[in-house]
Amino acid sequence: MKVSIRGIYSTALIGLLQEKGFTIVNPTKSQVERFGITMKNEPDVMIVDSPSDRNCIEIRGSAEVVQELVKTLQSFFEDLVVLHLSVCEPLGRAKVGFPNQAKLKLDELRSRVSYTVPYHHYCRAGGEGLSSMVSFAEDLVERGLVPAEEMSRMFREQVEGITPRLGTMIKIIHIKPNGKRLSLGLGKVIWRGDGKARIQRRIMGFGVYDGLGVEKSPGDYAITEVTRFQPWMKTSYYSISGELKGRYYNISTPISLYPDHVHYFDLEIDVVVKPNSEAEIVDIELLEKALEEGRIREEVKIKALKIAEEIASKQP
Structure with a gap:
């Protein structure tokens, strides 16, 4: 199974794939220097960074090898998210996401062959x-x-210590297990701490808040509290007069907090709290569906359920 690989994850993945029986071909100069790879041949699959999200890679080529490669990665990285996998013989295509636990394992793999910060x-x-x-x-x-x-x-x-600056307008990027990318809109950083931020977003339209079943009105605002590497974030919705309309806890992979955006892979399950009501866990069936479709591992589902139960109990 011959693989050509490019991008920011290449050094880490080459060592792993070689251990798992894959042959790396068409190396770059740095790959030759680090691994002594010299074979130039037609690859069965190519791995590249996803042009739409640097937290992901895309795998294209032989359907059989694409499937085997995804299986290998998912068995090694517990929190890997398989965002897309399509097979149309003889070709296949996949897109997988590396949450932060996977990135730490990638760091360890890379450090075996080169100094890695x-x-x-x-x-x-x-x-x-x-x-x-x-x-x-x-x-x-x-x-x-x-x-x-x-x-x-x-x-x-x-x-x-990296935290968005006060007053900065940043995006919250929310990736669903099926690969759908949602931007929750620009929000303003109104408070910051070590690895933490509060982001305020203005609500412009009418409708109903998802999960809460509460009416949405122009002038409402949302305050989202984000902590780096925490596997959930809390959003509180307020009316224009400051009356609390409800709280929504989004369960996800550990959150990335960058100077200009927040990024995470959503795990579907959430906790909602309406005023004067008990906390309710919602969308468990969507978490189950992600597992059934092979997008996440059983361990991820179990962790997500446990986090949701703890939040429902404590409402942090």
Whole structure:
């Protein structure tokens, strides 16, 4: 099974795929230097970064090998999300997402062959600015200008302190298990702490708040509380006069909090709290569907259910 691979996850994935019996072909210069790969051949599949989301890769080629590759990745990365998998013999295509637990495992894989800063793949996925910061830091270590241990300590502190600036307008990017990408609209950062932010969004239209069943009106506003790497976020909805209309807890993979956006893979299940009512867990059937369709593993479903139950009990 011959694989050609490009992109920000390539170094980490090459070592893993070689261990699992795949042959890497058509290497880049850095892949030759790091792995000694020299074979030039027609690949059975190609792996590239998804052009629409740097948290994902796309796999294209032989249907049989695409399926085997997805199976291999999903067995290794517990939290992997299979956003798309289509087979039309003899070709196949897949798109998979790497949540933050997977990114940490990717960091560990990459560190076996080259110095790797903490949160390497988290930063690579976060945009060009953070990606350049990674390249600069790792280059300093590789050139012997900064000791690896010192750089790792400084870089970890730097990343863990990254929070959007007060007053910044940022996006909340919400990826459904079926690959649908939703942007919850621009919101303004009204408070920030270490790895935390509160984001206010103005409601412009009429309708009903999903899950809450409460009327939506122009002038309402929503305040979303986000904590980096927390597997849920809370949104409180208020009327124009400041009256609480309800709270909505979105259960997801651990959240990425970047300077200009929030990113996570949604796990469908949510907790809603209406005024003067008890908390209610909703959309369990959609979580079950994601498991049945092979988009997530059983362990992810169990964790999501446990988180929802804890939130319903404590309403943090």
